[in-house]
Amino acid sequence: MENITKDILGLASEGDIDSFEKIYRAACGFVYNVVLRVTGNREDAEEITQDVFLKVYRNLKKFHFSSSFKTWVYRIAVNTALNHHNRELKQQKYQAKIEYDCKTEFNPLMPEDMEDKEKNIRQVDEFLAQLSADQRTCLILRTMEGLSYQEIADVLQININTVRTRLKRAREKLLALREEVIKNELQKSSEIDSY
Incomplete structure (x- = not known):
């Protein structure tokens, strides 16, 4: 541009x-x-x-x-x-998510590494979907578009402190979601090992 x-x-x-x-x-x-x-x-x-x-x-x-x-x-x-x-x-x-899941989960020709990649993408999408629209927008503009806090504030026409708060809460929420996934995976792994 x-x-x-x-x-x-x-x-x-x-x-x-x-x-x-x-x-x-x-x-x-x-x-x-x-x-x-x-x-x-x-x-x-x-x-x-x-x-x-x-x-x-x-x-x-x-x-x-x-x-x-x-x-x-x-x-x-x-x-x-x-x-x-x-x-x-x-x-x-959830229409878009269901369509996406159907396209990827039931494709028998998909290589294993692609399945892992698709799983990770779906997981990120699921995590982002659990953020508020305001938090998600700030996070996307910061991490994926590389905007500074001030640029995000200008784009969204909000106070820079509001940007900081939304990003902090978004990161905390994502961290909690990721910790929950890890905890569940460890629990499943220990259940399998106990058999």
């Missing part, structure tokens, strides 16, 4: 399609990844990414460089994804 200049933004805000296409090409992968990490669903991420760019196009004239363009687009992407995600949770909370 660094190659998006003020000139390109200015032309796009005046309706120049070629300039907006440059913005889209430079930012679409970035937006898609942010949205995917918030929603956890590829199909939804594709649809929401399009919604994000519609919002960017409609609101480009309102962008006045008070923050970076990247931060502005982050904010739109995260808010759009969270709104969609919250609606989806009310309608079909």
Whole structure:
């Protein structure tokens, strides 16, 4: 997104399609990844990414460089994804997870190392799903997108101390969940050994 200049933004805000296409090409992968990490669903991420760019196009004239363009687009992407995600949770909370599990668990051709990798991915997804949407979003922006606390605060339009609190609670929750899994695995292992 660094190659998006003020000139390109200015032309796009005046309706120049070629300039907006440059913005889209430079930012679409970035937006898609942010949205995917918030929603956890590829199909939804594709649809929401399009919604994000519609919002960017409609609101480009309102962008006045008070923050970076990247931060502005982050904010739109995260808010759009969270709104969609919250609606989806009310309608079909576990549909995406069930579909994913069916695709991976019942594939007899999957090599053992792929099964372990898929199991780990599912476990991370399950852990993330147990966080609040606010905690999950902060954690994703920090660990997967590499944003600083201040950048997260800017993107989400919240106080930096709120970011710190959400991240601390998210990490504590993830640690507790992981400890529970380890405890259960050790218990199963000792039960097997006792036979």
